[in-house]
Amino acid sequence: MTEATALIHDMATRARAAARLLARADTATKAQALTAAAAAIRADTDLICAANARDMALAEAGGLSPAMLDRLKLTPERVAATADGVAAVAALADPVGGVIDQAVRPNGLVLSRVRVPLGVVGIIYESRPNVTADAAALSVMAGNAAILRGGSEATGSNRAIHAAFIRGLAEAGLPEDAAQLVPTTDRAAVGAMLSAHGLIDIIVPRGGKGLVARVQAEARVPVLAHLDGINHTYIDGAANREMAEAIAVNAKMRRTGICGATETLLIDRAYPAAAALVAALADTGCELRGDAEVQALADVRAAVEEDWDTEYLDAVLSIAMVDGVDGALAHIARHASHHTDAIITGDAATAERFLAEVDSAIVMWNASTQFADGGEFGLGAEIGISTGRLHARGPVALEGLTTYKWLVRGTGQTRP
Amino acid sequence: MTEATALIHDMATRARAAARLLARADTATKAQALTAAAAAIRADTDLICAANARDMALAEAGGLSPAMLDRLKLTPERVAATADGVAAVAALADPVGGVIDQAVRPNGLVLSRVRVPLGVVGIIYESRPNVTADAAALSVMAGNAAILRGGSEATGSNRAIHAAFIRGLAEAGLPEDAAQLVPTTDRAAVGAMLSAHGLIDIIVPRGGKGLVARVQAEARVPVLAHLDGINHTYIDGAANREMAEAIAVNAKMRRTGICGATETLLIDRAYPAAAALVAALADTGCELRGDAEVQALADVRAAVEEDWDTEYLDAVLSIAMVDGVDGALAHIARHASHHTDAIITGDAATAERFLAEVDSAIVMWNASTQFADGGEFGLGAEIGISTGRLHARGPVALEGLTTYKWLVRGTGQTRP
Numbered sequence: 001m002t003e004a005t006a007l008i009h010d011m012a013t014r015a016r017a018a019a020r021l022l023a024r025a026d027t028a029t030k031a032q033a034l035t036a037a038a039a040a041i042r043a044d045t046d047l048i049c050a051a052n053a054r055d056m057a058l059a060e061a062g063g064l065s066p067a068m069l070d071r072l073k074l075t076p077e078r079v080a081a082t083a084d085g086v087a088a089v090a091a092l093a094d095p096v097g098g099v100i101d102q103a104v105r106p107n108g109l110v111l112s113r114v115r116v117p118l119g120v121v122g123i124i125y126e127s128r129p130n131v132t133a134d135a136a137a138l139s140v141m142a143g144n145a146a147i148l149r150g151g152s153e154a155t156g157s158n159r160a161i162h163a164a165f166i167r168g169l170a171e172a173g174l175p176e177d178a179a180q181l182v183p184t185t186d187r188a189a190v191g192a193m194l195s196a197h198g199l200i201d202i203i204v205p206r207g208g209k210g211l212v213a214r215v216q217a218e219a220r221v222p223v224l225a226h227l228d229g230i231n232h233t234y235i236d237g238a239a240n241r242e243m244a245e246a247i248a249v250n251a252k253m254r255r256t257g258i259c260g261a262t263e264t265l266l267i268d269r270a271y272p273a274a275a276a277l278v279a280a281l282a283d284t285g286c287e288l289r290g291d292a293e294v295q296a297l298a299d300v301r302a303a304v305e306e307d308w309d310t311e312y313l314d315a316v317l318s319i320a321m322v323d324g325v326d327g328a329l330a331h332i333a334r335h336a337s338h339h340t341d342a343i344i345t346g347d348a349a350t351a352e353r354f355l356a357e358v359d360s361a362i363v364m365w366n367a368s369t370q371f372a373d374g375g376e377f378g379l380g381a382e383i384g385i386s387t388g389r390l391h392a393r394g395p396v397a398l399e400g401l402t403t404y405k406w407l408v409r410g411t412g413q414t415r416p
Numbered sequence: 417m418t419e420a421t422a423l424i425h426d427m428a429t430r431a432r433a434a435a436r437l438l439a440r441a442d443t444a445t446k447a448q449a450l451t452a453a454a455a456a457i458r459a460d461t462d463l464i465c466a467a468n469a470r471d472m473a474l475a476e477a478g479g480l481s482p483a484m485l486d487r488l489k490l491t492p493e494r495v496a497a498t499a500d501g502v503a504a505v506a507a508l509a510d511p512v513g514g515v516i517d518q519a520v521r522p523n524g525l526v527l528s529r530v531r532v533p534l535g536v537v538g539i540i541y542e543s544r545p546n547v548t549a550d551a552a553a554l555s556v557m558a559g560n561a562a563i564l565r566g567g568s569e570a571t572g573s574n575r576a577i578h579a580a581f582i583r584g585l586a587e588a589g590l591p592e593d594a595a596q597l598v599p600t601t602d603r604a605a606v607g608a609m610l611s612a613h614g615l616i617d618i619i620v621p622r623g624g625k626g627l628v629a630r631v632q633a634e635a636r637v638p639v640l641a642h643l644d645g646i647n648h649t650y651i652d653g654a655a656n657r658e659m660a661e662a663i664a665v666n667a668k669m670r671r672t673g674i675c676g677a678t679e680t681l682l683i684d685r686a687y688p689a690a691a692a693l694v695a696a697l698a699d700t701g702c703e704l705r706g707d708a709e710v711q712a713l714a715d716v717r718a719a720v721e722e723d724w725d726t727e728y729l730d731a732v733l734s735i736a737m738v739d740g741v742d743g744a745l746a747h748i749a750r751h752a753s754h755h756t757d758a759i760i761t762g763d764a765a766t767a768e769r770f771l772a773e774v775d776s777a778i779v780m781w782n783a784s785t786q787f788a789d790g791g792e793f794g795l796g797a798e799i800g801i802s803t804g805r806l807h808a809r810g811p812v813a814l815e816g817l818t819t820y821k822w823l824v825r826g827t828g829q830t831r832p
Contacts, residue, residue, distance in 0.1 A: 414783075
């Protein structure tokens with residue numbers, strides 16, 4: 001057993017013991033712990049910011065990119081927002097103990113499926129220190145123990161936030177081992193987490209494509225992850241013109257760097273105002289890449305084959321003309337990443353066909369793909385958006401961090 | 417790309433196309449296909465039995481064990497039972513299209529989560545040829561395409577059953593690619609299935625521990641599997657004596673080779689009739705292995721540490737004395753395989769504590785662990801019993817072969 005494996009084994013064993021206690025904690029106790037954790041984070045604002053300033057100085061000296069530095073940076077406002085996020089999780093509905101369904105068998109056995117925590121959740125993330133608190137709060141509220149492994153550049157910030165968080169757990173009488181921070185920046189610890197089959201129940205990677213791809217490639221533990229959000233908005237021939245333009249612009253440009261942003265616009269050849277739509281998008285300053293027909297409508301760069309499979313996460317949009325909903329469905333089946341796809345149309349039958357046939361975690365009608373978000377979906381938060389097909393799909397919050405068990409209550413039945 | 421990889425890639429691509437059609441098939445069409453498949457299997461009884469006779473002759477010449485030969489053997493009665501099984505699946509409630517939950521957001525967006533098929537299911541099994549029809553029927557009824565890889569000793573039998581099955585699909589206008597049989601017995605094809613990430617959505621191994629362990633160790637595709645059923649029945653001090661004896665005997669001895677059989681009996685030191693209980697079990701001819709206290713009650717062999725972690729699947733039972741429900745919970749936490757565990761007690765508070773705290777897929781009160789079965793649970797069938805924690809737990813039938821997607825219906829909403 002390597003040092004990293006031994007470390008993770010020990011942490012996971014303590015996490016399992018803590019998870020057993022947490023699984024029995026009632027909603028009020030978990031909420032109290034998170035409220036106390038939020039207060040502790042607020043109280044430690046100066047300490048956390050000071051630790052972050054040291055991380056920032058090292059990171060700047062180490063030549064971290066401005067974008068990464070911005071993710072790493074904490075201000076008193078950002079610390080307050082982190083604390084607010086933890087307090088908000090305390091107010092969410094607790095899925096644990098909920099009865100999914102119940103049945104009485106002809107022999108009198110009473111069956112019920114009840115929600116129980118998953119167990120031990122491993123979270124592997126990058127430079128944002130707020131994930132330490134966010135992910136721990138969601139895990140604990142769903143009755144799980146969390147093993148947190150943040151980016152090495154955020155070590156001091158993460159330790160300071162974690163120290164405050166576990167004070168909150170202790171105040172409510174919950175075990176501090178319910179939220180453990182991996183104490184080493186040794187990358188072997190990540191490998192040990194990914195191979196901790198039977199010790200860690202699920203791994204949630206939170207970060208860029210490189211991290212998620214590594215986790216998915218190496219993990220022996222189930223992973224809750226999304227890799228790409230190559231999202232499509234399809235403008236049907238029966239779309240309302242104003243709505244089409246407003247949604248297309250919002251879906252692409254509101255925030256270009258989030259996974260719910262539209263990356264490809266599909267326009268029905270029967271849509272009468274294609275040129276105006278393309279012009280409206282061009283007016284936003286977005287770089288447009290079109291197929292030959294789109295190029296005939298406006299002065300846009302030619303899209304190459306690779307464009308249809310690219311998540312730009314930037315002010316770039318590929319545009320293709322298609323033959324109605326069939327053309328859109330064919331394009332989406334070939335190129336979508338199964339995250340979020342939308343149709344804009346006034347024709348309900350066409351919309352229902354699109355909703356039924358697009359095989360993505362989220363399918364929308366007359367709405368912006370930018371709504372693909374746990375908060376917007378009313379989940380109160382999200383630990384991630386899953387593009388996998390198993391267990392949980394789309395935005396995942398507390399329910400996705402639980403599983404169920406079958407309870408069978410009898411009166412002495414034996415099986416014939 | 418190796419030959420096996422290319423083969424599986426081609427089969428999975430055709431399966432994906434078939435799955436897309438199947439996902440849209442209505443319940444009546446799927447039921448009609450299975451009814452026709454059942455009729456085709458019945459009509460082909462002679463052909464299937466003749467193919468099986470050739471498989472049996474080769475297997476006997478090859479020295480297959482009597483137990484394996486019995487699993488391989490088909491008779492007209494067994495073929496009829498297989499056909500009946502397929503027809504029974506046609507009558508099950510179709511989960512596809514079911515609405516899990518629905519909500520209207522303050523901005524007017526209407527959200528719903530609806531059940532959709534998983535996609536492409538890979539089934540890897542051993543000598544029982546009936547799995548060809550059982551697994552294909554469950555997959556198709558849940559809207560999935562199946563890729564079936566049976567044991568090499570059953571090649572002819574599987575081909576004959578498969579040929580009948582797909583005639584049924586074709587009669588209902590469903591694509592034959594919805595149930596494909598891997599045409600080679602090359603073991604590399606199994607490896608190619610296990611690594612077909614993104615092509616096959618889930619692998620279901622159906623067979624002995626060796627197969628399941630190999631699948632779990634090698635698979636890059638999610639696996640729905642159970643490895644061990646090290647099940648406990650705990651006789652509490654407050655158990656009714658007659659009930660305790662009847663259930664203990666049934667839980668161990670009704671059928672010793674199934675995964676729901678009890679393997680370890682835990683007896684509360686406060687239970688007043690322990691000696692009679694042990695004697696009742698000894699009377700059945702079961703080999704008993706006890707700790708020192710149990711040995712003091714009856715003439716039984718000494719249990720060694722390994723016994724507490726062994727799934728005998730035979731007429732062997734390990735017995736330990738414990739200190740009440742706390743002792744039982746501690747023993748189970750240490751040794752259970754998270755399959756099925758039961759408490760026998762007249763004390764409701766003790767029972768509820770056991771139900772809440774035992775972390776297994778199925779937890780029972782005053783019932784025999786032998787009820788751990790999809791049919792007994794009212795699921796109508798089962799593709800397996802999952803001891804994993806994610807996606808589906810315990811007996812898995814149609815619902816476990818589905819996932820969900822989020823549908824969002826708007827009226828032009830853009831995200832602020």
